[in-house]
Amino acid sequence: MATIIVGYFKRLGEDLRRDWQLYLLMLPMLLWFLLFLYKPMEGLQIAFKDFSPFRGIAGSPWVGLENFRTLLDDQIFIRAFLNTITISGLGLIFAFPVPIVLAIMFNELQSELGRRFSQTIVYLPHFISVVIVAGIVINLLSPTTGVVNLILSSLGLDRVYFLTQPEWFRTVFIGSNIWKEAGFESIVYLAAIAGISPTLYESARVDGASRWQMMWRITLPCILPTIIIMLIIRIGNLVEVGFEYIILLYQPATYRTADVVSTYVYRTGLQGTQYDLATAAGLFNAVIAFALVFAANRISRKVSTTSLW
Amino acid sequence: MSAVELNDVVKRYGALEVVHSVNLNVEQGEFVVLVGPSGCGKSTTLRMVAGLEEISGGTVSIGGRLVNRVAPKDRDVAMVFQNYALYPHLNVAENIAFGLRVRREKKDVIDAAVKEAAAILDLTPYLARKPADLSGGQRQRVAMGRAIVRKPQVFLFDEPLSNLDAKLRTQMRAEIKRLHKRMGVTSIYVTHDQIEAMTLADRIVVMNGGRVEQVGSPMELFLKPANAFVASFLGSPPMNLLRATVVSMDGEPRARIDAADAEAAVLKLPRASSASLRADQRILVGLRPEHVAVGMDASADVQEIAATVDLVEPLGSEALLHTRISGQSIVAKIETPADVETLLQIGRLQIPVGRLHVFDAESGRAVNGHA
Ligand SMILES: Nc1ncnc2c1ncn2[C@@H]1O[C@H](COP(=O)(O)OP(=O)(O)OP(=O)(O)O)[C@@H](O)[C@H]1O
Numbered sequence: 001m002a003t004i005i006v007g008y009f010k011r012l013g014e015d016l017r018r019d020w021q022l023y024l025l026m027l028p029m030l031l032w033f034l035l036f037l038y039k040p041m042e043g044l045q046i047a048f049k050d051f052s053p054f055r056g057i058a059g060s061p062w063v064g065l066e067n068f069r070t071l072l073d074d075q076i077f078i079r080a081f082l083n084t085i086t087i088s089g090l091g092l093i094f095a096f097p098v099p100i101v102l103a104i105m106f107n108e109l110q111s112e113l114g115r116r117f118s119q120t121i122v123y124l125p126h127f128i129s130v131v132i133v134a135g136i137v138i139n140l141l142s143p144t145t146g147v148v149n150l151i152l153s154s155l156g157l158d159r160v161y162f163l164t165q166p167e168w169f170r171t172v173f174i175g176s177n178i179w180k181e182a183g184f185e186s187i188v189y190l191a192a193i194a195g196i197s198p199t200l201y202e203s204a205r206v207d208g209a210s211r212w213q214m215m216w217r218i219t220l221p222c223i224l225p226t227i228i229i230m231l232i233i234r235i236g237n238l239v240e241v242g243f244e245y246i247i248l249l250y251q252p253a254t255y256r257t258a259d260v261v262s263t264y265v266y267r268t269g270l271q272g273t274q275y276d277l278a279t280a281a282g283l284f285n286a287v288i289a290f291a292l293v294f295a296a297n298r299i300s301r302k303v304s305t306t307s308l309w
Numbered sequence: 310m311s312a313v314e315l316n317d318v319v320k321r322y323g324a325l326e327v328v329h330s331v332n333l334n335v336e337q338g339e340f341v342v343l344v345g346p347s348g349c350g351k352s353t354t355l356r357m358v359a360g361l362e363e364i365s366g367g368t369v370s371i372g373g374r375l376v377n378r379v380a381p382k383d384r385d386v387a388m389v390f391q392n393y394a395l396y397p398h399l400n401v402a403e404n405i406a407f408g409l410r411v412r413r414e415k416k417d418v419i420d421a422a423v424k425e426a427a428a429i430l431d432l433t434p435y436l437a438r439k440p441a442d443l444s445g446g447q448r449q450r451v452a453m454g455r456a457i458v459r460k461p462q463v464f465l466f467d468e469p470l471s472n473l474d475a476k477l478r479t480q481m482r483a484e485i486k487r488l489h490k491r492m493g494v495t496s497i498y499v500t501h502d503q504i505e506a507m508t509l510a511d512r513i514v515v516m517n518g519g520r521v522e523q524v525g526s527p528m529e530l531f532l533k534p535a536n537a538f539v540a541s542f543l544g545s546p547p548m549n550l551l552r553a554t555v556v557s558m559d560g561e562p563r564a565r566i567d568a569a570d571a572e573a574a575v576l577k578l579p580r581a582s583s584a585s586l587r588a589d590q591r592i593l594v595g596l597r598p599e600h601v602a603v604g605m606d607a608s609a610d611v612q613e614i615a616a617t618v619d620l621v622e623p624l625g626s627e628a629l630l631h632t633r634i635s636g637q638s639i640v641a642k643i644e645t646p647a648d649v650e651t652l653l654q655i656g657r658l659q660i661p662v663g664r665l666h667v668f669d670a671e672s673g674r675a676v677n678g679h680a
């Protein structure tokens with residue numbers, strides 16, 4: 001046993017000496033991880049304590065899983081958790097494929113100028129701050145002055161109070177998110193498509209494939225590994241929903257469908273100063289996210305030989 | 310009727326013309342090789358036949374049908390690419406079947422064709438493998454299989470062997486030749502390797518700078534090159550070309566080798582070319598390395614000439630002598646060589662006058678009765 005450990009450190013030392021430049025390059029990243037991701041984990045103990053800022057972390061008594069029990073008994077938390085999954089799940093179904101379709105469409109554009117132009121247009125919203133996007137959405141959907149409602153009423157339809165009716169929240173949220181991010185996310189797929197050897201298409205052309213067949217039989221299968229990796233990442237984020245954007249769009253009237261775990265944490269923890277409960281909720285979220293990524297990766301490795309690790 | 314006919318075919322990229330008025334008739338069942346240095350327009354010409362490159366001028370016909378404006382898939386050609394162009398996500402069988410599948414052939418027809426092609430190409434054990442798990446030679450054969458199952462009028466090959474190592478290349482070369490014998494399909498084959506061209510071709514098309522330099526059977530080109538470019542392109546090592554000036558001696562034209570500081574040697578010239586030479590004409594005298602001899606008796610037809618041997622490269626059954634005549638280098642290839650020390654001391658080479666080629670230095674064109 002001892003010899004194995006000694007051997008390990010000896011090899012590590014040799015590696016360090018030989019590739020020290022590479023390790024040096026890795027150092028800042030490592031420090032970043034330690035400082036900003038691992039060090040704060042110390043605070044996670046709060047989730048298992050009856051925490052009070054006056055007593056400090058060390059001074060607060062341990063309560064085991066008490067905080068988690070409270071959470072799972074809390075209807076509001078359960079609702080927030082289910083909302084998170086629902087919004088992410090719907091996003092996965094409706095928003096995930098859009099950048100792929102966009103990338104393929106860009107790729108089919110013949111004119112170089114037209115392609116640049118349309119790409120730039122769909123990238124742009126990504127660079128607009130969510131605060132502004134929320135402002136635009138609220139304006140567009142305003143029941144009195146919003147363009148959407150003006151059009152609806154000019155068609156003789158009833159005005160819709162989009163932002164105060166819970167049943168509209170998810171549509172508005174996911175729809176505007178697609179508008180904002182789909183173009184930018186398509187870059188990844190465009191890069192993957194650019195990596196496909198052009199002779200594959202030339203060969204297919206000589207062999208008699210139509211554009212449609214080339215898209216289905218060459219482009220899509222060739223970018224499938226990229227799609228799967230993006231999907232795994234997306235599944236890992238299933239329990240994370242754009243928190244600022246929800247805060248900007250939701251209001252107590254729409255909590256029923258709009259309140260998610262992160263907004264719940266924000267309200268109970270920072271506004272309600274129940275730090276222990278909020279930490280427990282955050283940890284709960286993280287554990288589930290980890291399980292999801294792990295499972296997705298496992299499944300992907302089985303069925304497609306592509307995986308993150 | 311020619312299987313493939315190119316008439317004054319031109320390719321331009323904007324204002325840049327890269328293929329200038331190429332004419333070529335490929336007969337039914339013929340194996341024609343386009344050969345030439347890198348960038349001379351071989352691939353471009355082939356791709357115009359395939360339809361992958363627009364034709365800027367002239368006409369291309371396949372099987373008597375004008376195809377200038379016909380899509381690649383409707384030209385009834387199959388193409389094999391240098392990098393194989395195999396679909397990484399499909400296995401060998403699916404790759405071979407691709408062309409038939411996109412044409413919506415019946416499943417049993419496809420299966421039979423794949424099976425037959427696999428048998429011809431020794432690919433049967435690998436049908437379920439992905440391209441990534443195959444060797445270079447096997448991938449090359451899959452690419453050929455994909456072309457074969459299409460049963461096209463014309464095969465087009467663009468440097469199909471240049472990604473393989475030397476040994477495999479020789480092996481695959483023989484295989485392609487066998488395949489052509491067996492199937493008899495008209496083929497146009499692009500390579501920059503003159504040995505590939507010599508061994509595979511019924512007819513060779515030598516290209517240079519976007520122009521066809523000469524078309525003919527391998528031996529025709531080898532024995533009667535129409536110009537200095539073709540002469541120096543075919544043959545390994547390449548033909549020696551000595552810069553010289555025509556002088557008159559004993560009422561006959563001779564070649565005085567241009568010499569900077571050494572003494573200028575004078576060479577007799579073959580009778581066939583004598584008539585068309587004039588005094589002071591600048592010429593290139595061509596001599597194949599294998600025609601230079603050592604230890605042969607001088608006679609009316611064999612001229613002896615002083616030479617210094619710089620370097621000897623023994624290759625086993627033969628040796629290459631790097632020598633100098635009047636300061637210009639000449640490579641000689643001799644069979645059954647003596648030991649290196651003896652060869653270094655030789656001092657004289659024998660040159661069979663009848664074997665000399667004469668080219669005009671300016672135009673590069675052959676000056677002789679060969680034309
Ligand atoms: N898209 C293009 N725009 C401008 N010039 C081009 C383009 N494609 C090719 N060329 C030029 O056309 C000429 C012929 O190219 P081609 O690919 O036919 O050469 P090649 O004989 O096949 O050479 P190699 O043996 O290296 O493959 C080259 O000089 C090349 O620079």
Ligand SMILES: [Mg+2]
Nearest residue numbers: 351352353468
């Ligand atoms: Mg080429």
